[in-house]
Amino acid sequence: MKITGAQALIKSLEHEGVEVIFGLPGGAILPVYDPLLDSTIRHVLVRHEQGAGHMAEGYALATGRPGVAMVTSGPGATNIVTAISNAHMDSTPIVIITGQVASAAIGTDAFQECDITGITMGITKHNFLVRDVQDIPRAVAAAFHIATTGRPGPVLVDLPKDLAQSMMEWWYPSTLEELDLPGYQPTVAAAPSLIEAAEALIRDSHRPVLYTGGGALKSEAWDELLAFAERTQIPVVTTLMARGVFPDSHPLNLGMPGMHGVYAAVTALQRADLLITLGARFDDRVTGKVSAFAPDAKVIHVDIDSAEHHKVRRADVAIRSDVRTVLRAWESDRVTPANLDDWWSQINEWRERYPLVYDPPTEEGPLRPQAVIEAIAQSSPEGTIVTSGVGQHQMWASQFWPFEEPRTWINSGGAGTMGFGVPAAIGAKAGRPDRTVWCIDGDGCFQMTAQELVTARAEGIPIKVAILNNAYLGMVRQWQEMFYEERYSEVYLSPDLPDYVKWAEAMGCVGLRATNLAEMRAAIDKANSIHDVPVVIDFRTDSSEKVFPMVAAGASNDDIMVHPLQRSAQ
Amino acid sequence: MNTPEPFLGDVAHSPVRHHILSVMVENKSGVLARVAGLFARRGFNIFSLAVAPAETSARFSRITIVVDAESAPLEQVVGQLSKLVNVVSISDLAPKDAIERELMLATIRTNVDDRTGLLDVVGSSGAAIVDVDSHSVTLMLAGTPAACDALERELDNYETLELHRTGRVALPRLGKRASA
Ligand SMILES: Cc1ncc(C[n+]2csc(CCOP(=O)(O)OP(=O)(O)O)c2C)c(N)n1
Ligand SMILES: [Mg+2]
Numbered sequence: 001m002k003i004t005g006a007q008a009l010i011k012s013l014e015h016e017g018v019e020v021i022f023g024l025p026g027g028a029i030l031p032v033y034d035p036l037l038d039s040t041i042r043h044v045l046v047r048h049e050q051g052a053g054h055m056a057e058g059y060a061l062a063t064g065r066p067g068v069a070m071v072t073s074g075p076g077a078t079n080i081v082t083a084i085s086n087a088h089m090d091s092t093p094i095v096i097i098t099g100q101v102a103s104a105a106i107g108t109d110a111f112q113e114c115d116i117t118g119i120t121m122g123i124t125k126h127n128f129l130v131r132d133v134q135d136i137p138r139a140v141a142a143a144f145h146i147a148t149t150g151r152p153g154p155v156l157v158d159l160p161k162d163l164a165q166s167m168m169e170w171w172y173p174s175t176l177e178e179l180d181l182p183g184y185q186p187t188v189a190a191a192p193s194l195i196e197a198a199e200a201l202i203r204d205s206h207r208p209v210l211y212t213g214g215g216a217l218k219s220e221a222w223d224e225l226l227a228f229a230e231r232t233q234i235p236v237v238t239t240l241m242a243r244g245v246f247p248d249s250h251p252l253n254l255g256m257p258g259m260h261g262v263y264a265a266v267t268a269l270q271r272a273d274l275l276i277t278l279g280a281r282f283d284d285r286v287t288g289k290v291s292a293f294a295p296d297a298k299v300i301h302v303d304i305d306s307a308e309h310h311k312v313r314r315a316d317v318a319i320r321s322d323v324r325t326v327l328r329a330w331e332s333d334r335v336t337p338a339n340l341d342d343w344w345s346q347i348n349e350w351r352e353r354y355p356l357v358y359d360p361p362t363e364e365g366p367l368r369p370q371a372v373i374e375a376i377a378q379s380s381p382e383g384t385i386v387t388s389g390v391g392q393h394q395m396w397a398s399q400f401w402p403f404e405e406p407r408t409w410i411n412s413g414g415a416g417t418m419g420f421g422v423p424a425a426i427g428a429k430a431g432r433p434d435r436t437v438w439c440i441d442g443d444g445c446f447q448m449t450a451q452e453l454v455t456a457r458a459e460g461i462p463i464k465v466a467i468l469n470n471a472y473l474g475m476v477r478q479w480q481e482m483f484y485e486e487r488y489s490e491v492y493l494s495p496d497l498p499d500y501v502k503w504a505e506a507m508g509c510v511g512l513r514a515t516n517l518a519e520m521r522a523a524i525d526k527a528n529s530i531h532d533v534p535v536v537i538d539f540r541t542d543s544s545e546k547v548f549p550m551v552a553a554g555a556s557n558d559d560i561m562v563h564p565l566q567r568s569a570q
Numbered sequence: 571m572n573t574p575e576p577f578l579g580d581v582a583h584s585p586v587r588h589h590i591l592s593v594m595v596e597n598k599s600g601v602l603a604r605v606a607g608l609f610a611r612r613g614f615n616i617f618s619l620a621v622a623p624a625e626t627s628a629r630f631s632r633i634t635i636v637v638d639a640e641s642a643p644l645e646q647v648v649g650q651l652s653k654l655v656n657v658v659s660i661s662d663l664a665p666k667d668a669i670e671r672e673l674m675l676a677t678i679r680t681n682v683d684d685r686t687g688l689l690d691v692v693g694s695s696g697a698a699i700v701d702v703d704s705h706s707v708t709l710m711l712a713g714t715p716a717a718c719d720a721l722e723r724e725l726d727n728y729e730t731l732e733l734h735r736t737g738r739v740a741l742p743r744l745g746k747r748a749s750a
Contacts, residue, residue, distance in 0.1 A: 121604055122611050126655040129600070146655060182629075183596060183658040307649030 005133040006031040006164040009097065010039050012140035015172050018068050020044060020430050022052040026072025027112060029099030031164035044430060044459050045162040049076050051423040051452040053083020058427025061410045062398045062435075063402070064203060066093040066148035067148050068426060073099045074112030077158075077284065078119070084154045085123040089414025090241065091214060092555030093152035095143045100129065102162040117158050123155030130160065133168040141172065141180045145349075150186025150416035151305040152218055165357040165445060189306075190321035190329065194233040196299045198276075198317045198326075205274035205298075207343045208234045210352055211257070213304060214413070215279015216323045222246065222406045224327035231333075233340055235347055237265040239280055241413045246405035254347065255356075260395040260547050263354035263562060268347055270557050272297045274337075278324045279303060285412070294346060302326045336544040340478045345526060354549070356399050357563050365516035366542040369468040372520060373400045379524050383408060383435040385428050389445025391475040395547045419448030425463040426456045436464070443469040443493055443500075450503065457508035464527050465504075465536045470543045471495040478546045495540060500531070502538035511537040512565040586618055590670065590740045591634040592646065594624060596656040605633060610649055615641035618737025621697040628724050630658060634739045661742065666687045668740040675700070675720045677708045679729040688728060693723045706731060 009032050013021070019400055020042040025033045029278040035044055046052040049071045056067025071080050076097040084334050087094045101110040101112055117127045126146050128139045136159070143155040173179055202208060222245050229236050237248050237257045248252050255262035255267050269275065269286075275297045280286070287293040290312060290555040301308070301315035302323055304328055309318035319326055373396055377384075386401050387410040388394040396466070403409050410428055414421040425439035446467050456463055477491040504511030514537060527535040548563040595601045603620060610614050615638035625628040630662055648660055674697075680688050682704055692699060692709055695717065702710035711721050715738050722733070 117600065118603070121607050125653075143712075181655060184655050245621075306651070307646065307647075307653055309649070310643065311646060311649075 001170045001176060001350045002167050002179055004031070004035070004164065005136050005159070005166050005168055006071040006135070006169055008136045008559050009140065009159065009172060010035045010041065011170065012137045012172065013041060013068065014039060015137075016140065017065070017439070020107070021068045021070050022055040022059075022427065022430075023045055023070035023097075024052060024072070024076065026076050026099065028073035028161045029070060029076070029115055029159070029164075031161060032070070032097070032099070032159070032439050044426075044455060044461075046423075046455050047451040048449065049079035050082050051421070051426075051449055051455065053080040053094070053096065054417075054423035054449070055088070055427030055430065055452075056096070057083060057090075057092045057420075058387060058410055058424030058546065059088050060092050060094055060427075061424070062407055062428035063431040064407065065431070066095055066144055066286070067431075068095050068097070070097040071099070073101055073116070074114045076112075077114055078115040081119060081123070081554055083122055083207075084156065084411055086402060086415040086417045087126070087154040088123045090412065091218060092154065093147040094154045094289045095140075095147050095156060096570050098155040099164075100157045100158045100160040103131070106160065116156065116374070120156050124156050125151075127156040128159065129158045130163055133163045133166045135165065136168065137170075137172045137246055139180060140537045142181055145176070145179055146181070146184065146186075149563050151215075155488040164444060171529070181468075187322075188320050190319050190326055194317055195326060195329045196318045198319060199330065201298055201300055201317060201478065202232070202276065202335050202337050205337045206341075207272050208236050208337050209268050209272045209275055210236045211239075211269060211280050212236055212242045212245060212275045213239045213278065213280025216281065217406055219322035219324040220406075220458055221278070221322075221324035221327055224324050224331075225360075226250075228327050228330055231291045232336055233344070234337060235268055235344070236277065236556045237261075237269060237284075240398055240411065242280070243398055243409040244280065245404045247404045248402045249404060254351070256398055258283075259288070259375055259551050259553075260285075260399065260549060262399070263549050263560060264347055264350040264558050266549065266551070266560055267350050269294050270299075272345070276558070277298045277301045277303075277315070278327075281308045287312065287550045288557040290556060300465055331559065353372075354562050354566055357565050359565065361517060364518050365540060367514065367516070367520055368537050368543055369396050369470070369539070369541040370400045370538045370540065372466065372468060372518075373397055373440060375466045375520060376440075376524055377401050379528055380438065381436055384438060385410060385425075385432060386438050386440060387411060387421045387425040387428060389442045389448075390416045390418045391442040391445060391473070392470070392478060392545070393440055393442040393445075393474070395475075395560050396468070401440075418445045420469075421445055421447050422463075422465060422548050423452045425465070426461050429456075429461045429463050430459075439463060439465045441472065441497075442466055443467055444473045445491075446500070447498070451507070453504065453507040453509050453534050453536065460532075461534070462530070462532055463534050465534065467500055467536065467538050468541050469495055470541045470545065472543050474543070474545075475547070481546070483552065500536060500538035504534075507534075509534040509536050511536050511538070513540070516542040577677055587638055588665065589639040589644050590665065590668050590738070591635045591637060591651070592661040592663060592740060593635060593651060594630050594658040595633055595654075596658060597623065597629055597631045598656055601656045602633070604656060605635075605651070608650055608654060612646075613641065614638070614647050614650075618703075620737045620739050625722075629684075634737075636738055644687075662710070663742055667743050669743055670715060670738045670740040671712060672715045672718050672738040673736040674711045674713075674721065674733070674739050676707060676722075676725055676733040677706055677731040678725060679706050679731055681705055689722070691724045695724065697721060
């Protein structure tokens with residue numbers, strides 16, 4: 001069957017089971033948008049290409065299936081670079097299709113030409129510039145294969161316009177050999193000798209911690225993790241990327257470690273004699289000063305990417321494997337640590353002494369951001385998906401939202417991309433229309449990508465956005481307050497410029513505002529009663545509120561600062 | 571991790587710090603940029619890099635990279651390199667387990683009637699004369715990097731017009747063949 005390259009691209013995406021593409025057309029990708037009209041694939045027309053990328057990420061993180069974004073060449077392609085980098089840092093499987101100028105024009109500085117494969121070389125898992133129309137199916141199939149296997153990540157396919165317009169004989173790869181990837185071996189069987197060596201370390205340990213990262217979510221290891229933790233009674237910490245992989249309500253869960261982690265989680269890692277590291281990568285936001293991190297701990301490091309082994313912290317046993325496979329191998333009773341009673345009584349003391357706290361809210365406001373998050377959580381149905389931007393609100397959302405299910409927490413971890421929250425929520429809702437999706441956003445972040453609410457309204461994707469409006473780039477303000485002698489430099493935003501309610505309304509959303517506790521409850525109730533259009537709530541929160549606990553950048557985790565309310569007790 | 575300045579130093583003066591990676595890659599456009607870009611953005615230093623089509627088939631090329639083993643742990647370099655989709659295999663050669671060779675070309679100013687000294691140098695170093703005119707000769711040495719270094723020092727006594735070295739290529743010593 002002879003079809004055009006453009007048709008072949010759409011057909012290939014259909015073959016991969018794609019149900020939605022987030023994108024925005026332009027000259028170089030124009031030919032592909034024509035056969036899209038005849039496809040079963042839904043297209044969500046974004047208002048800025050960065051949004052398309054984050055939507056694809058949100059979709060992938062909510063569903064576990066790869067997200068797809070499609071944009072034109074030049075500025076369309078460069079606009080999505082931030083999202084590609086974000087997906088790369090967080091190992092999120094997305095496939096990005098970019099239009100490119102015609103093959104003959106490549107290298108001539110043609111209109112809207114840019115070397116997007118060159119630009120994204122360091123921030124994709126792989127990318128392709130298609131050179132032969134007959135290769136389009138292979139490139140698409142390879143892109144999905146690479147994006148979703150091994151350590152997942154973004155893969156970009158750059159398609160010159162002339163190829164989209166030429167004819168090809170339709171085919172689709174049906175075997176891995178046909179993908180022609182001789183250098184790509186994403187999976188390996190975990191070496192039994194290493195699994196046993198790790199078992200011996202577990203048996204000998206008295207103060208073990210399951211240091212659980214995003215890789216545990218990627219390998220869908222939640223059932224195995226729960227079973228292993230319950231059988232061994234080893235305490236669990238869930239990093240920012242792993243929140244939800246283990247229920248927060250579970251007594252074995254100490255919560256999030258790291259710079260703004262729960263005291264007991266941070267300190268349990270510090271005092272541990274064994275870190276059972278599952279798909280986590282010793283990020284500096286978790287370790288603090290690396291040389292002072294968990295000084296007495298032996299390390300088991302399970303990671304599908306062997307380049308993570310010994311990169312930051314030398315492992316005593318490094319196992320190249322996905323997390324689930326190893327946890328299954330550890331199912332037997334052979335793998336049981338010594339008696340952990342002393343360890344648990346120590347941990348429980350930390351927990352009782354330093355739980356997460358905040359100053360009690362006053363009825364008349366300003367609102368406590370933590371209280372707003374708790375109120376939304378309490379009124380939300382089970383399985384509600386939460387996204388966030390980057391800043392204080394993100395840390396509070398991670399700290400105070402009780403995550404009970406995997407894939408309910410979607411945020412920008414490794415890159416820390418402000419503006420991630422709204423488009424990620426739209427992508428998540430597009431993938432999980434059955435779920436309530438809240439974006440807990442900052443006022444600064446909201447202003448970076450808010451226009452995608454137009455997309456949400458136009459496409460009938462009714463997300464809910466809670467702006468924790470502290471009138472500041474709050475996280476930066478916090479650092480300036482604490483480490484720059486309260487010299488505030490370029491962090492003030494104003495609470496009412498823009499007017500978030502009017503802005504929401506102008507975008508076809510319901511806009512609400514809450515300045516005190518009564519208004520907060522009313523606004524949340526109202527938002528919960530709306531199911532057909534997006535809702536934005538402008539919560540006026542206390543500007544001076546800071547995130548605690550905190551480990552200063554570069555400091556040892558031993559020097560964790562607890563909330564002022566707890567300091568006399570320290 | 572900090573990113574040191576790219577270092578293109580003289581490997582001969584620090585014999586223990588280098589390691590040789592023989593990297594089989596797919597022969598596709600942009601592959602060299604992927605490899606070079608990886609070294610640059612991860613702060614891994616390269617002493618030399620040589621690329622040529624591999625023996626097995628036209629689909630593959632072999633890149634011989636001499637890496638500064640002090641700029642990053644070798645396992646990090648290998649681990650990151652092997653993640654490049656176009657990298658098919660990596661052999662990591664410790665200098666003692668490798669046969670290393672390098673090619674050097676040098677053009678020396680010398681008059682027709684005054685070449686005996688230079689010819690002695692050529693003879694004793696195992697170099698060959700590959701081009702001649704009335705006031706200069708071009709000589710070639712294919713040898714170990716140390717032999718190239720030694721010849722280069724000898725040539726300090728002459729006026730060198732141009733000198734070019736390829737950087738080393740290497741294969742495992744027979745009996746030491748192992749691949750990573
Ligand atoms: C794109 C981008 N630019 C700058 C930063 C640096 N940064 C981190 S948090 C933050 C403040 C975010 O402000 P806001 O969205 O209001 O959140 P808040 O901290 O006030 O909750 C800034 C500027 C970033 N992470 N991302
Ligand atoms: Mg703010």
